Amino acid sequence: MRRTWWSSLALAAVLLAGCSGDPKPREPDPSGSETPKPSATPPPLPEAATQETAEGAASFVDHYADVLTYSSHTGDTLPLREASDPSCQGCATYADLFEERHKAGGWRTGGAWTAGEVQVSQFGVDIALVTELKTGAGTVKENSDSEPRDFDQQSEVVTFVASYAGGKWTMLGFAAGDQT
Numbered sequence: 001m002r003r004t005w006w007s008s009l010a011l012a013a014v015l016l017a018g019c020s021g022d023p024k025p026r027e028p029d030p031s032g033s034e035t036p037k038p039s040a041t042p043p044p045l046p047e048a049a050t051q052e053t054a055e056g057a058a059s060f061v062d063h064y065a066d067v068l069t070y071s072s073h074t075g076d077t078l079p080l081r082e083a084s085d086p087s088c089q090g091c092a093t094y095a096d097l098f099e100e101r102h103k104a105g106g107w108r109t110g111g112a113w114t115a116g117e118v119q120v121s122q123f124g125v126d127i128a129l130v131t132e133l134k135t136g137a138g139t140v141k142e143n144s145d146s147e148p149r150d151f152d153q154q155s156e157v158v159t160f161v162a163s164y165a166g167g168k169w170t171m172l173g174f175a176a177g178d179q180t
Helices: 002-016 054-074 078-083 089-103
Strands: 107-110 113-115 119-123 126-135 138-141 149-151 154-165 168-176
Touching: 054 078, 054 089, 054 107, 054 113, 054 119, 054 126, 054 154, 054 168, 078 089, 078 168, 089 107, 089 168
Parallel strands: none
Antiparallel strands: 107 138, 113 126, 119 126, 126 154, 138 149, 154 168
16 A cells, blocks of 8 residues: 555656656757647537546546647637646647637648557546547647748657546646656
8 A cells, every 4th residue: 555655645746847858849950831720619528537447547538638629720719628637737728729820820620530449547536548649740830920830740748647626537637658
Protein backbone atom coordinates (compact mmCIF):
# COMPACT_ATOMS: atom_id res chain seq x y z
CA MET A 1 0.00 0.00 0.00
CA ARG A 2 2.80 2.44 0.87
CA ARG A 3 4.47 1.78 -2.50
CA THR A 4 1.23 2.64 -4.36
CA TRP A 5 0.88 5.86 -2.38
CA TRP A 6 4.46 6.89 -3.20
CA SER A 7 3.94 6.00 -6.86
CA SER A 8 0.84 8.19 -6.87
CA LEU A 9 2.73 11.03 -5.26
CA ALA A 10 5.62 10.70 -7.73
CA LEU A 11 3.30 10.68 -10.74
CA ALA A 12 1.41 13.69 -9.44
CA ALA A 13 4.67 15.57 -8.88
CA VAL A 14 5.91 14.82 -12.39
CA LEU A 15 2.68 15.66 -14.20
CA LEU A 16 1.02 18.30 -12.12
CA ALA A 17 3.83 20.39 -10.68
CA GLY A 18 3.27 23.35 -12.90
CA CYS A 19 2.61 21.07 -15.90
CA SER A 20 6.15 21.99 -16.92
CA GLY A 21 6.38 18.97 -19.23
CA ASP A 22 3.32 19.92 -21.27
CA PRO A 23 3.99 19.60 -24.98
CA LYS A 24 4.35 23.01 -26.57
CA PRO A 25 1.78 23.85 -29.23
CA ARG A 26 3.62 23.22 -32.46
CA GLU A 27 2.84 23.48 -36.10
CA PRO A 28 5.69 23.03 -38.55
CA ASP A 29 6.41 25.52 -41.15
CA PRO A 30 5.89 24.82 -44.87
CA SER A 31 3.54 27.21 -46.69
CA GLY A 32 0.20 26.70 -48.40
CA SER A 33 -3.35 27.96 -48.58
CA GLU A 34 -6.76 26.60 -47.69
CA THR A 35 -10.10 28.17 -46.84
CA PRO A 36 -11.13 27.45 -43.26
CA LYS A 37 -14.41 25.54 -42.75
CA PRO A 38 -14.77 25.10 -38.98
CA SER A 39 -17.49 22.94 -37.46
CA ALA A 40 -20.23 25.11 -36.00
CA THR A 41 -20.91 22.91 -32.97
CA PRO A 42 -18.67 21.43 -30.30
CA PRO A 43 -18.22 17.66 -30.35
CA PRO A 44 -20.80 15.94 -28.14
CA LEU A 45 -19.57 14.08 -25.08
CA PRO A 46 -20.00 10.36 -25.74
CA GLU A 47 -22.06 8.45 -23.18
CA ALA A 48 -19.03 6.21 -22.51
CA ALA A 49 -17.03 9.28 -21.43
CA THR A 50 -19.44 9.89 -18.55
CA GLN A 51 -18.66 6.58 -16.86
CA GLU A 52 -16.27 6.27 -13.91
CA THR A 53 -14.42 3.35 -15.49
CA ALA A 54 -11.15 2.79 -17.35
CA GLU A 55 -13.17 2.72 -20.58
CA GLY A 56 -14.86 5.99 -19.58
CA ALA A 57 -11.49 7.62 -18.96
CA ALA A 58 -10.17 6.41 -22.34
CA SER A 59 -13.33 7.71 -24.05
CA PHE A 60 -12.78 11.06 -22.31
CA VAL A 61 -9.25 11.28 -23.79
CA ASP A 62 -10.71 10.62 -27.27
CA HIS A 63 -13.29 13.35 -26.65
CA TYR A 64 -10.60 15.74 -25.36
CA ALA A 65 -8.68 15.28 -28.63
CA ASP A 66 -11.87 16.13 -30.55
CA VAL A 67 -12.37 19.23 -28.38
CA LEU A 68 -8.78 20.33 -29.07
CA THR A 69 -9.49 20.07 -32.80
CA TYR A 70 -12.80 21.94 -32.52
CA SER A 71 -11.26 24.75 -30.43
CA SER A 72 -8.27 25.11 -32.76
CA HIS A 73 -10.58 25.40 -35.78
CA THR A 74 -13.14 27.79 -34.29
CA GLY A 75 -11.41 29.77 -31.54
CA ASP A 76 -14.29 28.70 -29.27
CA THR A 77 -12.37 27.43 -26.25
CA LEU A 78 -15.23 27.19 -23.77
CA PRO A 79 -15.61 23.40 -24.28
CA LEU A 80 -11.83 22.97 -23.85
CA ARG A 81 -11.75 25.04 -20.68
CA GLU A 82 -14.82 23.23 -19.30
CA ALA A 83 -13.12 19.85 -19.84
CA SER A 84 -9.89 21.08 -18.20
CA ASP A 85 -9.04 21.80 -14.59
CA PRO A 86 -8.16 25.50 -14.09
CA SER A 87 -4.75 24.44 -12.72
CA CYS A 88 -3.77 22.68 -15.99
CA GLN A 89 -1.27 25.10 -17.51
CA GLY A 90 -0.85 23.08 -20.71
CA CYS A 91 -4.63 23.10 -21.23
CA ALA A 92 -4.73 26.87 -20.71
CA THR A 93 -1.75 27.38 -23.04
CA TYR A 94 -3.56 25.67 -25.91
CA ALA A 95 -6.84 27.49 -25.17
CA ASP A 96 -5.05 30.87 -25.07
CA LEU A 97 -3.21 30.11 -28.34
CA PHE A 98 -6.44 29.22 -30.14
CA GLU A 99 -8.29 32.31 -28.83
CA GLU A 100 -5.43 34.69 -29.66
CA ARG A 101 -5.03 33.29 -33.18
CA HIS A 102 -8.72 33.73 -34.00
CA LYS A 103 -8.94 37.20 -32.42
CA ALA A 104 -5.98 38.23 -34.61
CA GLY A 105 -7.78 37.08 -37.78
CA GLY A 106 -5.99 33.75 -38.03
CA TRP A 107 -7.36 30.26 -38.49
CA ARG A 108 -6.48 26.59 -38.67
CA THR A 109 -7.86 23.81 -40.87
CA GLY A 110 -7.13 20.09 -40.94
CA GLY A 111 -4.71 18.87 -38.32
CA ALA A 112 -7.28 16.91 -36.34
CA TRP A 113 -5.97 15.45 -33.09
CA THR A 114 -6.72 11.76 -32.60
CA ALA A 115 -5.80 9.47 -29.74
CA GLY A 116 -4.56 5.97 -30.42
CA GLU A 117 -5.11 3.04 -28.10
CA VAL A 118 -5.17 4.36 -24.52
CA GLN A 119 -3.32 2.58 -21.70
CA VAL A 120 -4.96 3.34 -18.36
CA SER A 121 -3.22 3.31 -14.96
CA GLN A 122 -4.86 4.17 -11.65
CA PHE A 123 -2.93 6.37 -9.22
CA GLY A 124 -5.02 7.09 -6.15
CA VAL A 125 -8.06 9.06 -7.28
CA ASP A 126 -6.40 10.21 -10.52
CA ILE A 127 -6.03 8.23 -13.73
CA ALA A 128 -2.94 8.32 -15.98
CA LEU A 129 -3.74 7.68 -19.63
CA VAL A 130 -0.93 7.07 -22.10
CA THR A 131 -1.64 7.25 -25.81
CA GLU A 132 -0.06 8.08 -29.12
CA LEU A 133 -1.58 11.45 -29.95
CA LYS A 134 -1.63 12.07 -33.67
CA THR A 135 -2.12 15.39 -35.42
CA GLY A 136 -3.13 15.24 -39.06
CA ALA A 137 -1.67 17.50 -41.72
CA GLY A 138 -3.29 20.88 -42.10
CA THR A 139 -2.93 24.59 -42.70
CA VAL A 140 -2.61 27.46 -40.25
CA LYS A 141 -2.71 31.23 -40.63
CA GLU A 142 -1.45 32.91 -37.44
CA ASN A 143 -3.10 36.32 -37.98
CA SER A 144 -4.70 38.48 -40.65
CA ASP A 145 -1.28 39.70 -41.88
CA SER A 146 0.47 36.34 -42.10
CA GLU A 147 0.60 33.90 -44.98
CA PRO A 148 -1.06 30.50 -44.54
CA ARG A 149 1.39 27.65 -44.04
CA ASP A 150 0.96 23.91 -44.23
CA PHE A 151 2.10 21.56 -41.50
CA ASP A 152 2.76 17.85 -41.68
CA GLN A 153 1.16 15.01 -39.77
CA GLN A 154 2.78 14.49 -36.37
CA SER A 155 2.67 11.83 -33.70
CA GLU A 156 3.81 11.87 -30.09
CA VAL A 157 3.30 9.68 -27.03
CA VAL A 158 1.46 11.74 -24.40
CA THR A 159 0.47 10.99 -20.81
CA PHE A 160 -2.79 12.61 -19.74
CA VAL A 161 -3.93 12.78 -16.11
CA ALA A 162 -7.65 12.97 -15.47
CA SER A 163 -9.89 12.86 -12.43
CA TYR A 164 -13.52 11.84 -12.04
CA ALA A 165 -15.70 13.90 -9.71
CA GLY A 166 -19.21 15.26 -9.75
CA GLY A 167 -20.27 12.84 -12.48
CA LYS A 168 -17.64 13.91 -15.02
CA TRP A 169 -14.00 13.58 -16.05
CA THR A 170 -11.68 16.58 -15.92
CA MET A 171 -8.25 16.92 -17.52
CA LEU A 172 -5.68 17.73 -14.83
CA GLY A 173 -2.58 17.83 -17.00
CA PHE A 174 -0.56 16.19 -19.71
CA ALA A 175 3.07 15.69 -20.59
CA ALA A 176 5.05 14.41 -23.53
CA GLY A 177 6.16 10.79 -23.26
CA ASP A 178 5.07 7.87 -21.11
CA GLN A 179 5.25 9.30 -17.58
CA THR A 180 3.84 6.23 -15.78
